[in-house]
Amino acid sequence: MEQLKSIILISLITSSLLLTYALWSNQSDYQVNREEEALIDAELRGGERLNKSEVITPTHMIARHSDFPSPIGFNDEALSTDFYQRFRALSLYNFSVLTFSNNWFQEVENRIEIVFQTELPSYVIYDLFDVDQETYVPEAGFNRIIVLEDHDVYQVLFKNDQTDTVIAANAQNFDQNYQTFMNLFNQEEGLRSYQVFEGSRGTEIYLPEETTKQVLLFSYTDLDTDAFQNLLFSNPAIVRSAYTIGGDTNLIDGTREMVIDSKHIQFTNLTNEQKEVERELTAYQLFDQVQSYLNAHLGFTFSEPFGYRLNQIQQTSLQSEVSYHLTYRNTPIFYEQELAEIAVHWHNQSLYQYKHPLIVLLDQRGVGQTLTELPTAEEVIEILQGPNYQGTAIYDVVLGYRFTEPSTGQGQVYALTPTWYVRGIHGFTPLVEPVDEEGGVSRAMGPN
């Protein structure tokens, strides 16, 4: 009996050891696989990850009040950041979709308006505000948020200037929050007045009365083009390159090509040009996927106080594109596009085309040296009402910057010159000023 027990015990000990070994080997295979999956993709050195809310920043944050002689906005960066953070902390609920046949809310005397550079899909509300994921947000687009004080029915409206569709929502502690916001608009300093211009479809466009005329000079650094080659070609070792007559460099691997000039790279995956209907995305999904793609390789290359702002989410039957503009202290830099824009064409849920600037602006140089001749808000309105813009759609007017060639002797710098931009059906273009009677352009500006 004791012998039998010994045999059973020995066999049980042996089998438990074998089973433990089997489990162990199984576990280690699993870990190896996980490690392989976790291989890090190529990244751009010095690049940043930005979440969706960081690239969706407003162009104007305006308060309208019966006590104010004109609309008021922020001139101080810290104040505007403080306001926007508080605004985003609003806890929203009770969303509904409505149709307004006119802009009646523009008659409401006391209100706050937040205007964005482009139409945003409503699902970004989840990214921007404190909204429970369970809360239903209707599907629509918006480019303007209106917060109404003391309105009987509505508190927060998400309005698309291009359509009559509006999303309405309620906010927790609305009165208290509204008062906090208005307190920020009642500071003695850091504010500026705005002129109002009625744009196409009767929307109100805000133009700051006080503007900077300072031309800013910045040192810069070039990005390493090899990083793009390693990132964008599946086998960089086989890539062949040659120079064009214009001095650009072309790289190919038989199915992809990349053109590098002194300002930017343009990559194209030629096998992914045609869009397939079955793989179509919503505007939000497109934005989400492109944002993830850029973040995966640290695609936002900038040095603070520069940043990137969402410029446009474009969906047509032929192309799907998301573009971002470089900003300086939240002021957009529209031109030259090659230096200031990241654009991703995203077809069939993967990359088709990628444009990325090759310079990163660094430190400011030569402060206070040059001033540009910039029209005042009143002059801009006059121009917009004049013959140059007769019959032209005007959706927004923004004071931004443009890259200009620095004059010789200023060294390795790029200049940013304040410039008025008008958003029409083809996006933002520089304000076209009338030619003066002496035969020149009245100020040194025009479409680039």
Added chain:
Amino acid sequence: MQWGQIKALFIICFLVLNVFLIKQLVDRQEEELSFIPEASKEEELELNINGLESLSTESFTAPLLYVENFNYNEVEPALSATLVNQEAIVVNDFHLYSRFTAPIPIDPTDTENLQTLVNEHVFRGQTYQFFDYLEGPGLLVFFQQYEYPIFYNPNAVLFIQLNDQMEMTQYTQTRLDQIEEDEEEPQEQTLIQQYDAVYRLYHNSSALETNDTITDVQLGFHNLASLPNGEQLLNPTWQIEVNENEDYYVNAVEGHDYPRQTDFIADTLEQLIDQLNMSSTRAFSYYNIDEDREEDSEIISVIRQPFVALYQKLAEVESE
């Protein structure tokens, strides 16, 4: 405690431990099985697509080819010697146009004999493989081959024009040449298997439909991007023929599919005709021009006009 009791206690403990370990192992294996979607996807492919059994299970390798445009003027006098009974023009070194002084009868449906005639009468004809015969306009289309055909490459085609009597009257040709520095050590690539290519076409590209039949698979080369100096990198590519009438192309290294080239023949012919327009940017070289012609350049319009008529017929057929 007695030693016997201790043994009994150990037996119970190890028994419990073993039961626990066995359960863990079984659970893990079940978990692994549930993470193998490929099996079901393969089944789906095999249920919906016919002809998979004819696919080769062999592992193939093929090189990446670095090529450039072939310069016809550099092979003179071989070119003149080859173009017997032909008047020819070379435009900008890379485009050959040739007209037979006496048309050559052919049977376009007899591809074997056709290839023999092409080998005999067309400059380096043996390096071109028959691709298509467009009966309406009377056009034979060949792709250049480098052991395998180079698919849809405007710089590696042969277009032969036929007259109403089924005779070859003239042809135009472009060709690629391997870059010398890369000839010695071509970069041999391990290719995805034919089955994988069909799998990707079905699952990733949604190009195939239920009950489609794979009727042929052929290896070749494909390229979509050229450098400004004309250099190209040819990628090994599987040509998958479906239902004997449609071809799909899958990159045999990376597995992605290529866009359909529906207008390739018309577009390429148009470009080749355009090369015959007189322009200061074009250099014309003439070979074996009939001495009776007043000027060598006369041959340009003699060759161009029939090609223009061919293009118009092609456009008419396509619009129908």
